[in-house]
Amino acid sequence: ANFQLAKLYYRQQKYLKAEKAFEDVDVYDLNTEELSEYYFKSGYSFFMLKKYDKAKKHLFEIIDIDTKYFASANYYYAHILYSEKNYETALKSFLKIEKDETFKHVIPYYIAQIYYLQGKYDEVIAYAPPLLDSATASRADEIARILGESYFKTEQYAASIPYLEKYMSKTKNIITRQDNYETGYAYYKSGADVTKAISYFEKVTTVEDSLTQNTYYILGDCYLKNGNKNFAMNSFLSASKYSFYPTIKEDALFNYAKLAYELSINPYNEAVEAFQKFINDYPESSKIDEARTSLVNLFLTTKNYKDALTSIEKIKHRDDKLNKAYQKIAYYRGIELFNNKDIDSAITVLNKSNTQPFDNTIKANCYYWKGEGFYRLSEFDSAIVNYKTFLISPGAFSLPIYNTANYNIGYCYFKQKNYKSAINNFRKFYTNKSDENKKVINDACLRIADCYFISKEYSNAIEYYDRAIAIKSFDTDYAMYQKSLCYGVLGKYDSKINTLLVMLEQYPKTAYCDDAEFELANTYLTKNDNENALIYYKKVNTDFSSGSYAKRALLKTGLIYFNTDRDTLALQTFKKVVSDYPATNESKDALISIRNIYMDMDSVSAFYLYVKGQPEYGTKTETEQDSMTYLAAETKYMNGDCDKATRGFSKYIQQFPNGYFVTNAYYYKAECDYKNNNLAEALMGYIYVTGKPQNKFSEYALIKAAEINYKLNRYDSAAFYYSELEKNAEYKSNIILARSAIMRCNWKAGNYNKAIIAARELIGTEKVTEELLTEAHVTIGRSALLLDSTALAQTEFEFAYKLSPTSEFGAEAKYNLAYLQYVLQDYVKSENLIFEVINLVPSYDYWLAKSYILLADVYVKTGNIFQAKYTLQSIIDNYDGADLVTIAHEKLNKINNDEKEKAQLLLLEQQKIQEDEKIKFDNTPDSEKLFEEKE
Numbered sequence: 036a037n038f039q040l041a042k043l044y045y046r047q048q049k050y051l052k053a054e055k056a057f058e059d060v061d062v063y064d065l066n067t068e069e070l071s072e073y074y075f076k077s078g079y080s081f082f083m084l085k086k087y088d089k090a091k092k093h094l095f096e097i098i099d100i101d102t103k104y105f106a107s108a109n110y111y112y113a114h115i116l117y118s119e120k121n122y123e124t125a126l127k128s129f130l131k132i133e134k135d136e137t138f139k140h141v142i143p144y145y146i147a148q149i150y151y152l153q154g155k156y157d158e159v160i161a162y163a164p165p166l167l168d169s170a171t172a173s174r175a176d177e178i179a180r181i182l183g184e185s186y187f188k189t190e191q192y193a194a195s196i197p198y199l200e201k202y203m204s205k206t207k208n209i210i211t212r213q214d215n216y217e218t219g220y221a222y223y224k225s226g227a228d229v230t231k232a233i234s235y236f237e238k239v240t241t242v243e244d245s246l247t248q249n250t251y252y253i254l255g256d257c258y259l260k261n262g263n264k265n266f267a268m269n270s271f272l273s274a275s276k277y278s279f280y281p282t283i284k285e286d287a288l289f290n291y292a293k294l295a296y297e298l299s300i301n302p303y304n305e306a307v308e309a310f311q312k313f314i315n316d317y318p319e320s321s322k323i324d325e326a327r328t329s330l331v332n333l334f335l336t337t338k339n340y341k342d343a344l345t346s347i348e349k350i351k352h353r354d355d356k357l358n359k360a361y362q363k364i365a366y367y368r369g370i371e372l373f374n375n376k377d378i379d380s381a382i383t384v385l386n387k388s389n390t391q392p393f394d395n396t397i398k399a400n401c402y403y404w405k406g407e408g409f410y411r412l413s414e415f416d417s418a419i420v421n422y423k424t425f426l427i428s429p430g431a432f433s434l435p436i437y438n439t440a441n442y443n444i445g446y447c448y449f450k451q452k453n454y455k456s457a458i459n460n461f462r463k464f465y466t467n468k469s470d471e472n473k474k475v476i477n478d479a480c481l482r483i484a485d486c487y488f489i490s491k492e493y494s495n496a497i498e499y500y501d502r503a504i505a506i507k508s509f510d511t512d513y514a515m516y517q518k519s520l521c522y523g524v525l526g527k528y529d530s531k532i533n534t535l536l537v538m539l540e541q542y543p544k545t546a547y548c549d550d551a552e553f554e555l556a557n558t559y560l561t562k563n564d565n566e567n568a569l570i571y572y573k574k575v576n577t578d579f580s581s582g583s584y585a586k587r588a589l590l591k592t593g594l595i596y597f598n599t600d601r602d603t604l605a606l607q608t609f610k611k612v613v614s615d616y617p618a619t620n621e622s623k624d625a626l627i628s629i630r631n632i633y634m635d636m637d638s639v640s641a642f643y644l645y646v647k648g649q650p651e652y653g654t655k656t657e658t659e660q661d662s663m664t665y666l667a668a669e670t671k672y673m674n675g676d677c678d679k680a681t682r683g684f685s686k687y688i689q690q691f692p693n694g695y696f697v698t699n700a701y702y703y704k705a706e707c708d709y710k711n712n713n714l715a716e717a718l719m720g721y722i723y724v725t726g727k728p729q730n731k732f733s734e735y736a737l738i739k740a741a742e743i744n745y746k747l748n749r750y751d752s753a754a755f756y757y758s759e760l761e762k763n764a765e766y767k768s769n770i771i772l773a774r775s776a777i778m779r780c781n782w783k784a785g786n787y788n789k790a791i792i793a794a795r796e797l798i799g800t801e802k803v804t805e806e807l808l809t810e811a812h813v814t815i816g817r818s819a820l821l822l823d824s825t826a827l828a829q830t831e832f833e834f835a836y837k838l839s840p841t842s843e844f845g846a847e848a849k850y851n852l853a854y855l856q857y858v859l860q861d862y863v864k865s866e867n868l869i870f871e872v873i874n875l876v877p878s879y880d881y882w883l884a885k886s887y888i889l890l891a892d893v894y895v896k897t898g899n900i901f902q903a904k905y906t907l908q909s910i911i912d913n914y915d916g917a918d919l920v921t922i923a924h925e926k927l928n929k930i931n932n933d934e935k936e937k938a939q940l941l942l943l944e945q946q947k948i949q950e951d952e953k954i955k956f957d958n959t960p961d962s963e964k965l966f967e968e969k970e
Contacts, residue, residue, distance in 0.1 A: 038065065042076065050080040071097050075104035079111060087115045098128060106135040113145070122149045144174055147181060156185035176206040187217050192225040212239045216250060223253060229260045237901045241934075245279035252283045255290060268294035269905045272305075288313050289322050296333050305913075306333055307346045334360040338878060340368035344384070355393070362391035366401055374841065378408045395430035402428055403436055406443060415447040422447070438467045442479055454486040461486070477508035484517065493521040509801050512538055512545040513767075519554060528558050546767050549579040553588060565595050581763055583729045586616040590625055597628060606632050613649060616728050618695045665696035669703065677707035698724055702732040709739060718743045725759065734760060734769055741776060750784035771800055775807050778814055787818035794818075809839040813848050820851065829855055846875055846882040854889060862893045869893070884914045888923055895930065904930055 041056030057077035065073055078093030094112040097104055113128035126149050133142050143166050150158040163182050170178055183198030199218045203210060219235030222228050236257065239250040251274035258267035271294065274287035292313055295306030310330040314323065334343055334357065343364050347357060365388035372381035385401045385408075392398065406421035422440045425431050445460035461483045468476050484499035500518040504511050515538040522531035535551045535558075545551070556571035572595070575588035593608035605628070612625035626646070633642035668683025684704035688697060705720025717739070724736035741756035754777050761773035774797040781790035794811040797803060803811075816831035828851070835848035853868035872886040887910050894903035907930075910923040 037061075038069065038073065042072075045076045045080060048083075050083045053077075053080045054084060054086075068102075071100060071102040071104055075102075075108050078108065082111050082115070087118070091115050098131075106132045106137055110138050110142070117145060117149065120152075122153050125149060140169075144170070144178065147178060151181040151185060154188075156188045159185040160189070160191075172205070173207075176202055176208075179205070183221075184217065187221055190224075192221040193227060195221045196225065196227060210238075212241065212246060215239050216246060219250075220253070223257055229257050233257045233261065240273070240901065243277070245277070248274050248277035248279045248283060251277075252280075252287050255287065264294055264298055266899075266902055268298060269902060272309075273905070285313075285317050285320065288316075289320075289326065292326065293329065296329055307339075307343060311346065331356050331360060334364055338874070340364055340371055344368050344387075358391050359393040362388050362393050362397055365391075366397045369401065370404060373404060373408060375843075378411050382408045395428065396434070399425055399428035399431035399434065400436075403431075403434075403440060406440070410443060410447060413450070415451050419444055419447045438464055438469070439475070441467070442475060445479070445482060449482055449486065454490050458483055458486045458490075473506060474508050477503050477506045477510070480506065481510060481514060484514070488517060488521065491524075493524050497521045512542040512547055515542075516545075516547045516551055516554075519551070523554070523558060528562055531558050546764075546770065549575060549582050549584050549765075552578070553584045556588065556591065560591065560595070565599055569595055581729050583731075583733075583765060585729065586612060586619060586621040589615070590621045593625065593628060597632065602632050602635070610645075617649070617693070618697065619728075619730070661691050661694045661696065664690060665694065665700060668700065669696075672703045672707065677710055680704070681707045681711075698727050698730055698732065702736060705736070705739065709743070714743050714747065725756065729763060734764055734766065737763070738769070738772070741773075745776070745780065745783075748783075750780040751786075754780035754784070754789075767802065771797070771803055771807070774800055775810070778811060782814055782818065787822050790818045791815050805839055806842060806844070809835050809842055809844040809848075812838065813844045813851075816848065816851060820855070825855055825858065841875070843879045843882070846872060846879045849875065850882050850886050850889070853886065857889060857893060857896075860896075862897050866890065866893050880914065881916065881919070884910050884916065884919045884923075888919065888926065891923075891926060900930060900934070 037056055037059040041053050041060060044050070044053035044056055053076070057073070057080065060073060060077075062070060062073065074093045074096040078090045081087070081090035081093060091112060094108045094115075097108045098112050109128040109132045113125040116122075116125035116128070126146065129142050129145050129149070132138050133146065135142070143162075147159055147163040147166060150156075150162060159181055163178055163185075166178050167175055167182075179198045180202040183195045183200075183202055186192070186195035186198065196218070199214075199221060203214060203218060215235045215238040219232045219239070222232035222235065233254065236250050236254045240247045240254075251270050255267045255270035255274060258264070258270055268291055271287045271291035275284055275291055278284055288309060292306055292309035295309060307330065310326050310333065313320070313326050314330070317323065320326070334347055344361075347361050347364060365384050369381045369385035369388060372378075372384060382405050385405050389398055389401045402421045402425035406418045406425060409415070409418035409421060422444045425440050426437070431437055441460050441464040445457045445464060448454070448457035448460060461479045465476065465479050465483065468479075480499045480503035484496045484503065487493070487496035487499065497518055500514040500521070503514040504518070515534055519531045519534040519538070522528070522534060532555060535555050538545065539548065539551055542548075552571045552575045556568045556575065559565075559568035559571065569592060572588040572592045575582070575584050576592070579585055589608060589612050593605050593612065596602070596605035596608055609625040609629045609632070613622045613629070616622050626649075629645065630642050633639060633645075664683075664687045668680050668687055671677075671683055672680035681704055684700040684707075687694065687700045688704070691697060694700070701720045701723045705717045705724070708714075708717035708720060721736040721740040721743070724730070724732050725740055727733075737756050737760040741753045741760065744750075744753035744756065757773045757776040757780065761770055761777065764770045764773060774793060778790055778793035778797055781787070781793055791814075794814045797811045798808060812831045812835035816828045816835060819825070819828035819831060832848040832851045832855070836845050836852065839845045840849075849868065849872045853865050853872060856862075856865035856868060869886045869890045872882060887906050891903040891906040894900070894906065904927060907923045907927040911920055911927070914920055914923075
């Protein structure tokens, strides 16, 4: 009765009740057939209740007995053993029923899995392939996995690839780092496809563990095989940072150092640090000699002279090879500092180079560039000493700069007003000229002529002005003007007039136009040709009404009228001088002439009435008080006592607002205010001076007014004063200053079209330095870029780089060329141009860092996320500027966040996640046969 009750519960799948009923059965009451049925159904009930020990015990009783329960008993018995990892015993039962109709569709997968879990990979390879043809999708994925891994474990890498790829592409399980590693390694070891190997390996390095270290090391070799040494270098560096595998760490560090040295592109000189670290950490390494040799060679060829110099100075015991390298590195570092305008530091480092006597050419060059440095510092005696030492140094004569030293010495003497010595050295240069720049030869002729002119050797001056004119390089108008002055002093007035007329005809827009017209007028006056004199004095007044000659020309016009008995015109002209140019020497002279005319007219009372209406010409007592008050303040100013001078000038301005010296007072007070950083007060003073007729302070006041506005970020106001300077400048250097500053003001103010116009104006100006020309082209490029005129931007940046490839503006131009290609989505060209920036000598940290950030952007666009992250981290670790480090952090964080988001999405898309690697238990499609119909 208990057995029948148990079977009833079993059919109803009420396994708890069945369990109780089966336990109450006395097996000795059952016959053989019933006994088999009892052991299977009770065992199955225990199995369904997950009481596997009891199930196993009951099923074991019939696994070797030929009954209708033979296959089912062995299946469930084997499954329990499989779950308990008792694979060998489970395999015996699975093999017994391998051909059974009920279980033959599932048993082979257990068998294949057991072979795999036992590490019997050859058996898996022999047994499993046929299963793929009939397997369901989920089982096919798993069979492909164990087959792929079995081939992998037996080092049959090429054979493993199709199975691993099938699993990776079809499975709904999460792809693990190990999966990616094995697939990548299979491609790597088989040599089938290194690029594919890289794509899998790059997915492994997300956790800091031994697998990541090993992967980075292999990635380095993959990149080498692919010809990408930059990426290989970065991978070896990453591998060297982990200590899980000491051998890999050592070899990776050495490989990184070698590649960094070979490529010579690392802006932070990490190759030097890597070799030093290798030598310190692995002094017994078999590669130690190679590392030391490479370090010396690296010092000799490095482009990061700053860090190289620091590194080599840390070495306590240097042999001749290192000292020779030190001499060269210090020299190049000195030149780099010189180009960066850090002259004092440049001289110090060049002195360090000269402590080593190995290379005579370098030693001679050091003396030359020290001379250049001292000249820039206006220390002319020291400059002369170094230039002269250069000239007698071994190895100097064959250098292309040899003769230039004579030219430079000439300038030193010229600056010291030692004109005789200046002439001697300029003439040495001119006599020995060969392939020197035409402009430099022209300049030497002009300076020789100027020295003769100042020395009053006018015939010699004319000779060299003529030579400069014949060269037709630059400042030809200046040479002609100076030549005319020589003729004037020599009394050759017709030659002077002819020279000036030719100059004005050939150079109608010359900066010396007002000078020439005024000199023509004076010369005609000297020749008593009053009418021609009047013509040119009037031209000066008309064409240059705000110039310094205007008041003098007007005064002389009045004098001509007076001397030719045209008193009415003379009186009108003199009065105009007084009214237009009050408180000037010319107005004083005009007033005397007015008095004389009135006296000749016997109208003295009319003169005093006129004078009374001129506030700046008060009583004698007032005039004396005016002068004394001003002179008291001026004396303090000239003695350097700005505090008392400021109070004195303020008192004068308040007491004599229209005084004779009021312009002087405002200017000198402004100078004191500027010196004391009282910029607002200084600006008021300078603006007052700029509003007065042209005077000796006008240009300086315009410059200072513009400078203060620029300092205060008032770029439009600064541009206005620089524009006024450009219009009224009597010195050509101030025209260049004005035009360059107008360009910068408009750029800073965001007036990009105006910045372009100003830059083009500067480019068209004579005697503009190469540095300013480069800046002008870069400014046009920058502005065009922001105005979306990419074609113009590219043209200008290319021109700027060709003009000055070693300057900071050149580096900026090359960076922007790379950026333009990035914008145009030509990432290959952009990357190539970026590496050109990195390879520039000298290097500029800001543009290096900017270029590396752009390189990271290129890597992101081309899918090289690993390289993008490394590149940004390199900036963060090595660059000092907070602005670009912040940008690098932001970009790196974005990449990391994007990766996390992608990983999260991948998790959400997984349809099925297995808890282990085993095949899921299958209760068979015919399991209902285990339950009989109700009898």
